[in-house]
Amino acid sequence: MKHLLSIEDLSRQDIEELMGLADNFSEVLTREIPIVPALRGKTVVSAFFEDSTRTRASFELAAKGLSANTINFSSSSSSTNKGESLRDTVETISALGVDCFVVRHASAGVPEQITKWTDAAIVNAGDGVHQHPTQALLDCYSIRKKFGSLEGKKIVICGDLNQRVARSNILAFSKMGAEVVVCGPTTMMPVNIESWPVKVESNFEAALEEADVLYLLRIQKERKGKVLLPSLREYRTRFGLTLERSKKLNPNAIIMHPGPMNRGVEIDPEVADDPRSIVIDQVTNGVPVRMAVLFSVLGSKTQLDSLINENGAN
Ligand code: CP
16 A cells, blocks of 8 residues: 555455554554564654644554654644745655655645655545545444444444545445444535435434444534534534433444544533443554554565564563
């Protein structure tokens, strides 16, 4: 894999292989010294032109866990504030000898555009409303860890479907054999939703009663979350996972959210801390999954077994 731009570029087999690699790296992360020299000598830059907490931190830990050098680039404290163009910024960082750019940007298509300006590998860490492929991969991994497989699982995704997590996750979940049901305000449904591999359910309570996985999407107040809704209170009334509604969810079901959560909007505070919630596990699982992605774009598969076993013997 040269780049990771979209879940569309991955087959089910590719996703299975990444999950297998993530299992290896999960084991590495339990060691006293949770590092393997898999990317020693490589340099990974986190180029974030939009805010992030978990994606940015977990890519950094992932790169360090593989012994890569890391550079953190943040648009708020860089020469982009002095008017430097995106292309000049990329070419400048590239000239420092970077092997991989992890890119987050508010505009769809920027990671793909950057592939034209550098020979480095590009990993999409979220581009506008388009894709957030590593979120989808860590979510597949989290479900697989809970249930063994996604095959045949009913995954209900509720909220604003016009966002990158929804696009990436629907594609990934359906590729992995899950049945995906979507639910949310009509103003937040993509116009072409009929062509997506999903069933649309207007009644949230009917949908959640059947769910193995309830995946709540964030209301993006910084994008169009405000203008597409009469009010956040109205959203909570119709689509929020309130304590009352959570009682209708199967005891063995799991609750997921990509974060950051709007407690009291898409999820009530006490439900966010329900034992069925795996929101914190999702964050933890982001590190081995992102190690797997970085290794796939930069590493040598032939060295993997020896690297993992060598270090384990120490
Ligand atoms: N889920 C997610 O992308 O979170 P951050 O914006 O904190 O990275």
